[in-house]
Amino acid sequence: MSDPLPGLKAKDYASNQEVRWCPGCGDYSILTQVRKVFAELHLPRQQIVCVSGIGCSSRFPYYLETYGFHGIHGRALPIATGVKVANPELSVWVVTGDGDGLSIGGNHLIHAIRRNLDINILLFNNRIYGLTKGQTSPTSELGKRTKSTPWGSTENPIHPLAIAIGAEATFVARSLDVNTKHLAATLHRAAEHLGSSFIEIYQDCHVFNHGAFSYASDKDQRDDSVIYLEHGRPLIFGKNRDKGIRLNGLNPEVVKLGNGISEDDLLFHDERAREPSLAYLLSRMTVPEFPEPMGVFRCADAPRYETEMQNQMADAVDRMGPGNVQELLSSGGTWVVEAP
Amino acid sequence: MSDPLPGLKAKDYASNQEVRWCPGCGDYSILTQVRKVFAELHLPRQQIVCVSGIGCSSRFPYYLETYGFHGIHGRALPIATGVKVANPELSVWVVTGDGDGLSIGGNHLIHAIRRNLDINILLFNNRIYGLTKGQTSPTSELGKRTKSTPWGSTENPIHPLAIAIGAEATFVARSLDVNTKHLAATLHRAAEHLGSSFIEIYQDCHVFNHGAFSYASDKDQRDDSVIYLEHGRPLIFGKNRDKGIRLNGLNPEVVKLGNGISEDDLLFHDERAREPSLAYLLSRMTVPEFPEPMGVFRCADAPRYETEMQNQMADAVDRMGPGNVQELLSSGGTWVVEAP
Amino acid sequence: MTTETATSKHVEIPVEEMDEVVIRFAGDSGDGMQLVGTQFTRSSAIFGNDVSTFPDYPAEIRAPAGSVAGVSGFQLTFSSHDVHTHGDSVDALVALNPAALKTGLADVRRGGAVIVNDDAFGKVNLQRAGYTSSPLDDDTVSGYKLYRVPITRLTREALKDTGLGTKQMDRCRNFLALGVIYWLYGRPMEPTLAWITEKFAKSPAVAKANTAVLKAGYYFGETCELFDHRYRVAKAALPPGQYRNVSGNLAAALGLITAAHLAGKELFYGSYPITPASEILHELSRHKNFRVKTFQAEDEIAAMASVIGAAFAGDLAATGTSGPGLALKSEAIGLGMMIELPMVIINVQRGGPSTGLPTKTEQADLLQSLFGRHGECPICVMAASSPSDCFDSVIEACRIAIRYMTPVILLTDGYIANGEEPWRIPAVADLSKIEVHHPDAPNSESGFLPYKRNDDLSRPWALPGTPGLRHRVGGLESEDLTGNVSYDADNHERMIRLRAAKIDNIADAVGDQDVVGPPEGDLLVVGWGGTSGAITSATERARSRGLPVADAIIRHIHPFPKNLGAIFDRYRTILVPELNMGQLRYVLRAEYGIEAVGLNKISGKPFMISEIESKIDEILESGGVQS
Amino acid sequence: MTTETATSKHVEIPVEEMDEVVIRFAGDSGDGMQLVGTQFTRSSAIFGNDVSTFPDYPAEIRAPAGSVAGVSGFQLTFSSHDVHTHGDSVDALVALNPAALKTGLADVRRGGAVIVNDDAFGKVNLQRAGYTSSPLDDDTVSGYKLYRVPITRLTREALKDTGLGTKQMDRCRNFLALGVIYWLYGRPMEPTLAWITEKFAKSPAVAKANTAVLKAGYYFGETCELFDHRYRVAKAALPPGQYRNVSGNLAAALGLITAAHLAGKELFYGSYPITPASEILHELSRHKNFRVKTFQAEDEIAAMASVIGAAFAGDLAATGTSGPGLALKSEAIGLGMMIELPMVIINVQRGGPSTGLPTKTEQADLLQSLFGRHGECPICVMAASSPSDCFDSVIEACRIAIRYMTPVILLTDGYIANGEEPWRIPAVADLSKIEVHHPDAPNSESGFLPYKRNDDLSRPWALPGTPGLRHRVGGLESEDLTGNVSYDADNHERMIRLRAAKIDNIADAVGDQDVVGPPEGDLLVVGWGGTSGAITSATERARSRGLPVADAIIRHIHPFPKNLGAIFDRYRTILVPELNMGQLRYVLRAEYGIEAVGLNKISGKPFMISEIESKIDEILESGGVQS
Numbered sequence A, B: 001m002s003d004p005l006p007g008l009k010a011k012d013y014a015s016n017q018e019v020r021w022c023p024g025c026g027d028y029s030i031l032t033q034v035r036k037v038f039a040e041l042h043l044p045r046q047q048i049v050c051v052s053g054i055g056c057s058s059r060f061p062y063y064l065e066t067y068g069f070h071g072i073h074g075r076a077l078p079i080a081t082g083v084k085v086a087n088p089e090l091s092v093w094v095v096t097g098d099g100d101g102l103s104i105g106g107n108h109l110i111h112a113i114r115r116n117l118d119i120n121i122l123l124f125n126n127r128i129y130g131l132t133k134g135q136t137s138p139t140s141e142l143g144k145r146t147k148s149t150p151w152g153s154t155e156n157p158i159h160p161l162a163i164a165i166g167a168e169a170t171f172v173a174r175s176l177d178v179n180t181k182h183l184a185a186t187l188h189r190a191a192e193h194l195g196s197s198f199i200e201i202y203q204d205c206h207v208f209n210h211g212a213f214s215y216a217s218d219k220d221q222r223d224d225s226v227i228y229l230e231h232g233r234p235l236i237f238g239k240n241r242d243k244g245i246r247l248n249g250l251n252p253e254v255v256k257l258g259n260g261i262s263e264d265d266l267l268f269h270d271e272r273a274r275e276p277s278l279a280y281l282l283s284r285m286t287v288p289e290f291p292e293p294m295g296v297f298r299c300a301d302a303p304r305y306e307t308e309m310q311n312q313m314a315d316a317v318d319r320m321g322p323g324n325v326q327e328l329l330s331s332g333g334t335w336v337v338e339a340p
Numbered sequence C, D: 001m002t003t004e005t006a007t008s009k010h011v012e013i014p015v016e017e018m019d020e021v022v023i024r025f026a027g028d029s030g031d032g033m034q035l036v037g038t039q040f041t042r043s044s045a046i047f048g049n050d051v052s053t054f055p056d057y058p059a060e061i062r063a064p065a066g067s068v069a070g071v072s073g074f075q076l077t078f079s080s081h082d083v084h085t086h087g088d089s090v091d092a093l094v095a096l097n098p099a100a101l102k103t104g105l106a107d108v109r110r111g112g113a114v115i116v117n118d119d120a121f122g123k124v125n126l127q128r129a130g131y132t133s134s135p136l137d138d139d140t141v142s143g144y145k146l147y148r149v150p151i152t153r154l155t156r157e158a159l160k161d162t163g164l165g166t167k168q169m170d171r172c173r174n175f176l177a178l179g180v181i182y183w184l185y186g187r188p189m190e191p192t193l194a195w196i197t198e199k200f201a202k203s204p205a206v207a208k209a210n211t212a213v214l215k216a217g218y219y220f221g222e223t224c225e226l227f228d229h230r231y232r233v234a235k236a237a238l239p240p241g242q243y244r245n246v247s248g249n250l251a252a253a254l255g256l257i258t259a260a261h262l263a264g265k266e267l268f269y270g271s272y273p274i275t276p277a278s279e280i281l282h283e284l285s286r287h288k289n290f291r292v293k294t295f296q297a298e299d300e301i302a303a304m305a306s307v308i309g310a311a312f313a314g315d316l317a318a319t320g321t322s323g324p325g326l327a328l329k330s331e332a333i334g335l336g337m338m339i340e341l342p343m344v345i346i347n348v349q350r351g352g353p354s355t356g357l358p359t360k361t362e363q364a365d366l367l368q369s370l371f372g373r374h375g376e377c378p379i380c381v382m383a384a385s386s387p388s389d390c391f392d393s394v395i396e397a398c399r400i401a402i403r404y405m406t407p408v409i410l411l412t413d414g415y416i417a418n419g420e421e422p423w424r425i426p427a428v429a430d431l432s433k434i435e436v437h438h439p440d441a442p443n444s445e446s447g448f449l450p451y452k453r454n455d456d457l458s459r460p461w462a463l464p465g466t467p468g469l470r471h472r473v474g475g476l477e478s479e480d481l482t483g484n485v486s487y488d489a490d491n492h493e494r495m496i497r498l499r500a501a502k503i504d505n506i507a508d509a510v511g512d513q514d515v516v517g518p519p520e521g522d523l524l525v526v527g528w529g530g531t532s533g534a535i536t537s538a539t540e541r542a543r544s545r546g547l548p549v550a551d552a553i554i555r556h557i558h559p560f561p562k563n564l565g566a567i568f569d570r571y572r573t574i575l576v577p578e579l580n581m582g583q584l585r586y587v588l589r590a591e592y593g594i595e596a597v598g599l600n601k602i603s604g605k606p607f608m609i610s611e612i613e614s615k616i617d618e619i620l621e622s623g624g625v626q627s
């Protein structure tokens, strides 16, 4: 309970509460990385506010020795908005699930993203409702059998990154629970970004949807089904880094390098492209046709809501002087009734 | 009140309620076109259900001699979902505003679109809250002064089409209140599409945001600021049809035809492109840098929620026979208590 | 009522002294009736009368021109004594078109004045209003004093040399009518002239036109021989001080800014527009130099959630809405009560249920405010009783919220939110500060305990950013003291009782319930919220007729003031007038076991004083309890 | 209690006849306790006992293994007579680990049996449960009959030749315990053996292992000399018929399907998952061949709105949720009441407020159900009183919703939703049809009037697709008869009163309130919902002790049955036990002016029968009204 000291370790960001996810849950790994990144960033513990909704993932704040807010289902983002607007100095981290953030909370997600507050949004996508024991989520696959869809889901899933990009996101990334190095690096990037950072984190729900991302985590599959985005670099993947993504018009295609196809023919990643069309296009690449991109899809500058609000207030004070309550009350047409 | 007869006229779709928008409101023109298109499509009046939320635009159902449902703010789409799922035979039309459909109702919009029910969604975008007399809406411009933002809005607006495309829309189009021919044609296309059709209709709020779309409606501006999409045709615009849109990598650019640039160099529109990336890219083109595209951005096939549900039920009946309630009650492990 | 003779340039017109006058301006939505009503209000207030207003406009943005649905009205009472309502029966109706006459006439007292724009009674307008022949020519208006003023013609005449088009000229008609009425009631023109100059500073032509027309109206009154009387309403004996007019919404906004000042906090207001609460948002968003943070959320749920977040981070956090929005906020308010942070929810009631009658007034959200949350979730509920009382009530709501670390719902309604009255501006320096304590060190040996309570049973408001006080809050049941998640049965029971006891403790802070009139006896009229004015007036009138009637206006509905039960014991009959089906009455029955008599009206309209007075008479005559 | 002697192969063990036994299976979340509890329940029911169950599992998906927070319990009563609750004090606790012993022991009656897995009391497990030394070796368990069964060892032994790994073997331990208990209480193994075969049809190895282990447990009981008694609970004298076990959630789902059948309609169920209501959605979504349309909406608001849309289009439309979801549905329910369409909202109450105690039971959403909407918005509120009563109540809710064209809220709670009891399966052919009338022609000379009411004051349910009946509905106030938007004051008042009168009319359909016990006298115990079982048992016991206590279980809370007030007049004291702070009591005070005595518990746990019985004794001894 003591004050932050220089040289805080990851474990110093651990609260005294027992972590209570199922054994094997991907959330553990994410928790470890988040604590580690907090330490690496030297974030003072009292400056951090972690806000969540409801779901397994949303238990996150309890396990961080920071300020924390376990909200109600779907409402983490507007709570976080209030926190950030009230005190822009705070480092605000939002943890949400695919149900919390995309089903009941989908609208808040869109609006938080478009306002571009400087907050970090971690969406744990396990393609299922964990806490309520296994119903379909907005990211569950068409045809998926769950407790609520025993005959298979009849809903086209949505893609979190596409939603974020459609909502004018300035920072969009994807990572994987068990790829700890990549996850840590991505969290770093998100923390550094000024504006709303949105990270979709593929997360294994060990109990109700185990293996949903084995294509991205299993040793023998991942090299062919995941591609790492690097700014300014061509899109190459495969165990032997012998495959790449090329653009054919507006359609990406998988090509084998060699035989006249060189790296220069490939699509080069540009996080900072003027338009988010590249990020959008990348977000459409899905297994099995394509490897799924990991890393930062887009990172751009745009006005931030809380900063603009601060500017407006400063501007108003500049122009009109700091508000004087007595003057305000006495404005708008007054008259005096004299004592009789 | 008599039954529909062949040869119904537009006026037969007019209810006996006085239309009560402000003089000059763009909603009048849209109403006229909708009635006309109903007649042209020979839609039986009793088969139509028009569902809306709350807002000026949402008064729409009262003015149609069909079945109608004036819902609550933001909830037109889930109401319509219930209607369509309960009776897939009905022709369901949803009218919503930029506040109703994108602010309070944004989440329902995303989810209705991804489910791809066969309904038609008309979003009247006037970039303002009309009914509540002039607050900022999610499509209001950054810096816009409204009753709720007298110092200028600090929120980045969202783009309805980008949101729809981000949510896996299968039919996305845009039209303009006063371009009656184009509007009628677009409504036709929407009606024909099997799946959720989303049309953004630029609509002038005469009282609180007059002229928001004058660039698209004024004779002397529109030719340069609007471009009409035609499937399979190059993107050409300008009074003399001497300008076009060319792709530079993933970035569109305006070019002048001639001087070595021919139609073949231009971007060709493809409503049915495998991936919605083209539609997304087009949705990013905004005035003043670009002409804004009008017409059908995308039209694709995908499973429809209500159809899939019907199929599942039919399939279940096929496989298990029609449900027998007595058998159902008597399943799951029964025993008999004999009379003593 | 005395009659004397005043001298004017041309004719000598007798001046009738009146105690109080009720006037209504009515015309088409586009006719600017709200504007002239507001101007007349200000002039009367500045003149020294007490004033109370009731703007009444159509629900449609713009109903068909000239139609009955499109009539926009503005009624006010101005008086030489205290007034509490906009008045029951109209002494003078100014009707700019036939539809306005049609909707308004029934409210004019027999013998009252009806001033019409004679030029507007052409065939088309008559038809639009649903008249087959002109009501001016048949006995529709018999029994009233009819004044036919050629308002359109006079306006055009006054502006004929300005080069304005007819349409532009006609837009000034409302000022002509205002001028006539100013003359008729001896009001000063100066405040309005000054207002015109300021308002139209950027379009001097318009300013000039309106000025000319206003004066033309005034001089017309003076010059023509249409009127055989002028009226004078003497100044009211108001307490000395600086005054302004306020509507309830304006007062609420000013109250929030003042409360933030008194608490030494920044104000966060997260809201979603909804009639009739939007003006609070509009007003607050103007005052950025007060560092007021207004956040127009994507919906009411987000608004409420943002308020919770802002409260957690340390702002004075508030929201405003109306019935449908309050329904949507239910779940989040429950979270607010669970995490025990201060926040204020202003609910401006309107006609319900569902979308209902959005521009009309009603008091039917009381039970929702008290009970509209799942689980055992008691919070503080208050009600403001007049436009200016919104100021005081909001400040008190903030004070309670902060002291007791709890959401407070403050109920107002369309009637007082839009109605205006003169308000004696308080000296901010005289208002007592709102004490706020943010701990900066742990409160126990084992570290910081976020749910360790003080004597009020409130928990500490420790702010993110404070070293050493890191803690987590949430909607799951919290362990006593630590706030950690707890599924323990006894802890749950204890926490539920602690939270309820804390809310009950608020009664310590609210003081005793006041009663006006005899301290015991036959009849106590109990009211709350926007009907308070009509109740006060009705009981005052009844008492002035010698009737033994007391009244009690309840500001604190949960918890009630401690002495309330004892008060009820002292009266034989309790009458509860409400603009609902008897919601407070239900609560009183449940809380005190009293069988009150209800006077219930649920037509979207405020009470008339006479309605309550008649009920008082009826009860006293029948000599006892009824139901 | 008689003792006789039974003969078994190896030893002769006396058999004790018991009236009723309460048994609890408890272990770690992963130990499969819910499964064995359910199996024991079925065997007992099939054997012919009456049974009542209470599964009690942790809120966490998976709390730390071996921890107290991670204990999953399943308690049941099986009896030779009617039972209404899962039982107060436990006769036999089966504890698979130290944590289970720790949490469960306090509930075991003195002298009761404690059967533990002796192998699980190693150091690590003891530590995890917070024991410093083994409770089996100190006097923790003195006063109980302790049976130390080496469950792990026996299981591994039984499976040693199967080739299964230790982990897999250990997963069968629960069946070993079950086998022992089956022997101890003389239950038939057949139903469980059959179930195993069916359940694990696809993995015969598992089926075989479980079968072997179950039998091993049974034979262990028979063979070893650990137990000095066996127990027998005779068959209950249940009405003859075909039976099955149902939980409240299952019964509700079956009720909805049956109601749709009785109404000749397709069922639409729009819902958003939430504990403890999700199982209704799960169950319904299985039955596609009944043309049940389940729609998992994006949130509760969408769920409610979809139900409204489906009702408009003609389906039998229903939703299910719990407290937080009901809060979110408030606004849309208001719309449902305004447009007057039939729909049913099942609210499975859980511990509140806010997220509260999601897996625990409570009855604290009553006031929200009654009042949690803005404006005057009365709707029908009912409560189911037992697992199987959920079936009847749902059908009645549907019947009322359709007849009166209104939303109906049906309250259940976690206790009856998850608890199971034997249910006599009704003959569907004997259930009365739900009458539905969809007009196919205009109902007036001037065309179709969507708000023209019948004798019940219900409006016609005209379906889109019907020629000639086109109409529009909405949340703005509707004009009487036509349903057109109306801002008319008198119309608003009339419609509000009509809607309220229609809801009051429902009292015509619900029949008289039943009272069990003396028809007048000293004490009436009034209950509703999931506490009904405990109340019934408590009053039965009190009456069997000769005490003059009656009880009334109220299913219809709004409107109340017409005779309810008269019933209250006949008793000196009214006791209202509730798992809340007194919500029904509040309503009774407001509606009938009665000052009932409350027995309130709000710890997330159901009542024990004895708690109510003590209160009854206390009241009768003190001889009168208390509060």
Ligand SMILES: Cc1ncc(C[n+]2csc(CCOP(=O)(O)OP(=O)(O)O)c2C)c(N)n1
Residues within 6 Å of the ligand: A054, A055, A056, A057, A058, A072, A073, A096, A097, A098, A099, A100, A101, A124, A126, A128, A129, A130, A131, A132, A137, A205, D272, D273, D274, D275, D300, D324, D325, D328, D355
């Ligand atoms: C208003 C409300 N509705 C429903 C719930 C029940 N609920 C809790 S978490 C959850 C979904 C969890 O899924 P997700 O967000 O994907 O998180 P996960 O558990 O998978 O991490 C639901 C439906 C609730 N707590 N509140």
Ligand SMILES: Cc1ncc(C[n+]2csc(CCOP(=O)(O)OP(=O)(O)O)c2C)c(N)n1
Residues within 6 Å of the ligand: B054, B055, B056, B057, B058, B072, B073, B096, B097, B098, B099, B100, B101, B124, B126, B128, B129, B130, B131, B132, B137, C272, C273, C274, C275, C300, C324, C325, C328, C355
């Ligand atoms: C729950 C709820 N919140 C707020 C409102 C108030 N309200 C009605 S319409 C509207 C916005 C209208 O804007 P838009 O959807 O753009 O429609 P327009 O009037 O511009 O056509 C709002 C905020 C309401 N009726 N209900």
Ligand code: SF4
Residues within 6 Å of the ligand: A020, A021, A022, A024, A025, A026, A027, A056, A057, A126, A130, A131, A204, A205, A206, A207, A208, D061, D062
């Ligand atoms: S249910 Fe799934 S997501 Fe939840 S804790 Fe368990 S493994 Fe993790």
Ligand code: SF4
Residues within 6 Å of the ligand: B020, B021, B022, B024, B025, B026, B027, B056, B057, B126, B130, B131, B204, B205, B206, B207, B208, C061, C062
């Ligand atoms: S306010 Fe605007 S959108 Fe509404 S009716 Fe008037 S012009 Fe149309």
Ligand SMILES: [Mg+2]
Residues within 6 Å of the ligand: A055, A097, A098, A099, A124, A125, A126, A127, A128, A129, A130, A137
């Ligand atoms: Mg999930």
Ligand SMILES: [Mg+2]
Residues within 6 Å of the ligand: B055, B097, B098, B099, B124, B125, B126, B127, B128, B129, B130, B137
């Ligand atoms: Mg709009």
